[in-house]
Amino acid sequence: MAGNGKNIARGLADLLFPPLCMSCRTAVAEPGLCATCWSGITFLEGPGCACCGLPFAVAMEGENFCAACLAHKPAFDTARAILTYDDKSRGAILALKHADRLDLVPGFARWLGRTGRASLEDCDLIVPVPLHRWRLWQRPTTSRQSWGANWRPAARWSAIPLRW
Secondary structure, X not given: XXXXXXXXXXXXXXXXXXXXXXXXXXXXXXXEOOHHHHHHOOEOOOOEOOOOOOEOOOOOOOOOOOHXXXXXXXXXXXXXXXXXXXXXXXXXXXXXXXXXXXXXXXXXXXXXXXXXXXXHOOOOOEOOOOOOHHHHHHOOHHHHHHHHHHOHHHHHHHOOOEOO
């Protein structure tokens, strides 16, 4: 019975606020990207630097590092991006980053599941990195409070605890 209520609520929400592509804002059947934008996204799934994740053109055996990380070891152990930042991904990334489009977080969490699952296997904890305290101060209270809640899908599919 609860599933029917969710379906009705979702249908009503879609009627009032039709789902739009995360990037170009055209109408879509399901929340996410339209086919055109999806086909242009480049997910970073191949070989890369063991530290910063810089993509390598060729797969090599073992743990390999890029020249920048070999020259100056970063202060972190591992960093990963889920997609390239280019014309096709820019709209969704900037909407999330600057327009407080927290409705996009579940989509990014699913993408993290697609490309970042191997990176998360060694993780003990998911910690969303907050904005600088002055930027957080400028945001509405509801946005600040909902950031942690919106990263729960990543914690749920990975079975890794979320600390906020």
